Amino acid sequence: MQEPVDKLPEEVLALIFRDLPLRDRAVAARVCRAWAVAATNSAVWSDTSISCDCELEDLLSPYLSSCLDHIHNLRLEYEPSKKPSRGMATELLTTLASQAPRLRGLRLECRGEKPLFDAGQDILGAVRAICGAAHQLRHLDLRHLPYTLDDTLVLKAAGGCPELRSLFLDNHALVNSVHPTSVLKLLEACPHLRALGLHLASMSRAALELLAAPHRSPFALLALRCACPEDARASPLPDEAWATLSCRHPELEVELELEPVLPVEAVTRILQPAVPVTVLRLNLSGDTVGPVRFAARHYGETLRALEVRASASPELHTALEELAARCAGLREIHCFCVVRPSVLDAFRTHCPRLRSYTLKLKREPHPWRPTLVR
Structure with a gap:
C-alpha cells in the first residue's frame, strides 16, 4: 500500500524540503526518485541559508553542486578562525562563480574570532569572482566580514554587476581601503543603486552630487x-550637498554609527544639521551628551532609532x-547604562x-534585552 507522503505532488514536497537544513535535504534526495526531483526543485533553493560549520562536509559534490544554479539569494555563514569552515565557504563561492550563477543576492556572515594573521584574501577573492560572474546580482551585503575591503572589490562590482540595488561595505574592519573615486565609479556604473553602506572616508561631495x-x-x-582613523580624518561633507540630496530624494534615510576612535572635533564635523539622520548609534569614548543634544535639536523630524553606549550621568539623563x-x-531607543525613572x-x-x-x-546581567511595546 502506498504511503500518504508518497502521494504528495512535487510542489508540496518542495515547500516542505525548503525548510529543511542542508544535510536533511541531501538525505531526502536519496529516499526515492520523486523525492530526489523535489529536493532539487528550484523552489527549494531560491532562498538558501548555509552554515559552513556543520553542513557542507561531503555535500559540495555532487548533490549541492547540481543545485547551485537554482540559488537566487544566498546567506552564507562561516567561522574565519576555523580553517575547514573558511575553506568550505571559499570552495562554495568559487564553485558558484564558475557556474555563471543566476544569483540575485549574497550575504556573508562571520561567526567566532578572526585569525590574527589571516587577511581574508581567500574569501575576498571568491567574492570578486562572484561579482565578475553573477551579472544579475542585485544585493551584496558584506557588513559582517571582518576583513579590510578595498578598491579592487568595489571596481569588480562596478564592472560586473550593473543591476546592483544595494551594496553594504560598512563592516567592522580597523582599516578602510575603499577610496572615494572607486565609489564614484560604482555609482556611475550602477544607476539603479538604492542602498549603500560605506565608511565615512569613502564618501565625497561628488558622490552626494x-x-x-x-x-x-x-x-x-x-x-x-x-x-x-581614515574616518576621523575625513573632510566634512557640505550641508548644501546634503540639502540637495534630501530635496532630490525626500524619502532618503541616513544611518550614522560613531565609534570610540573618533575625537570630539571629528564628531562635531560629522553631525551636521542638514543630514536626514534616521538611525544614530553613539559608542564614543569622549563626550556623548553633546551629540545627544545635537540630535534632539536637529534630527527631531527624522530620527527613528537611537542607540547610546555611555556612562550614566545626570547630564546624559537630561x-x-x-x-x-x-x-x-x-x-526605538536603546541606552546601555542605567537611567533614572524620569528618562x-x-x-x-x-x-x-x-x-x-x-x-x-x-x-541587570548582560546581555540586556529590549522591552517590546505592545
Missing part, C-alpha cells in the same frame, strides 16, 4: 560607519529627556510610536 542627479533612480538608504520631548517619531517616563509620554526600548532602571 551624483546621487542627486536627475537621472538617478530613487535613493533610499545611506549607512555611514565612522570607526577607522539630554535624553530633551530628545524624547523633541523626537515624537522615535520608534523612561519621558520616552513613554512623548514618543507614541515607540516599538522597543532598552532603558534599565537598575543594573
Whole structure:
C-alpha cells in the first residue's frame, strides 16, 4: 500500500524540503526518485541559508553542486578562525562563480574570532569572482566580514554587476581601503543603486552630487560607519550637498554609527544639521551628551532609532529627556547604562510610536534585552 507522503505532488514536497537544513535535504534526495526531483526543485533553493560549520562536509559534490544554479539569494555563514569552515565557504563561492550563477543576492556572515594573521584574501577573492560572474546580482551585503575591503572589490562590482540595488561595505574592519573615486565609479556604473553602506572616508561631495542627479533612480538608504582613523580624518561633507540630496530624494534615510576612535572635533564635523539622520548609534569614548543634544535639536523630524553606549550621568539623563520631548517619531531607543525613572517616563509620554526600548532602571546581567511595546 502506498504511503500518504508518497502521494504528495512535487510542489508540496518542495515547500516542505525548503525548510529543511542542508544535510536533511541531501538525505531526502536519496529516499526515492520523486523525492530526489523535489529536493532539487528550484523552489527549494531560491532562498538558501548555509552554515559552513556543520553542513557542507561531503555535500559540495555532487548533490549541492547540481543545485547551485537554482540559488537566487544566498546567506552564507562561516567561522574565519576555523580553517575547514573558511575553506568550505571559499570552495562554495568559487564553485558558484564558475557556474555563471543566476544569483540575485549574497550575504556573508562571520561567526567566532578572526585569525590574527589571516587577511581574508581567500574569501575576498571568491567574492570578486562572484561579482565578475553573477551579472544579475542585485544585493551584496558584506557588513559582517571582518576583513579590510578595498578598491579592487568595489571596481569588480562596478564592472560586473550593473543591476546592483544595494551594496553594504560598512563592516567592522580597523582599516578602510575603499577610496572615494572607486565609489564614484560604482555609482556611475550602477544607476539603479538604492542602498549603500560605506565608511565615512569613502564618501565625497561628488558622490552626494551624483546621487542627486536627475537621472538617478530613487535613493533610499545611506549607512555611514565612522570607526577607522581614515574616518576621523575625513573632510566634512557640505550641508548644501546634503540639502540637495534630501530635496532630490525626500524619502532618503541616513544611518550614522560613531565609534570610540573618533575625537570630539571629528564628531562635531560629522553631525551636521542638514543630514536626514534616521538611525544614530553613539559608542564614543569622549563626550556623548553633546551629540545627544545635537540630535534632539536637529534630527527631531527624522530620527527613528537611537542607540547610546555611555556612562550614566545626570547630564546624559537630561539630554535624553530633551530628545524624547523633541523626537515624537522615535520608534526605538536603546541606552546601555542605567537611567533614572524620569528618562523612561519621558520616552513613554512623548514618543507614541515607540516599538522597543532598552532603558534599565537598575543594573541587570548582560546581555540586556529590549522591552517590546505592545
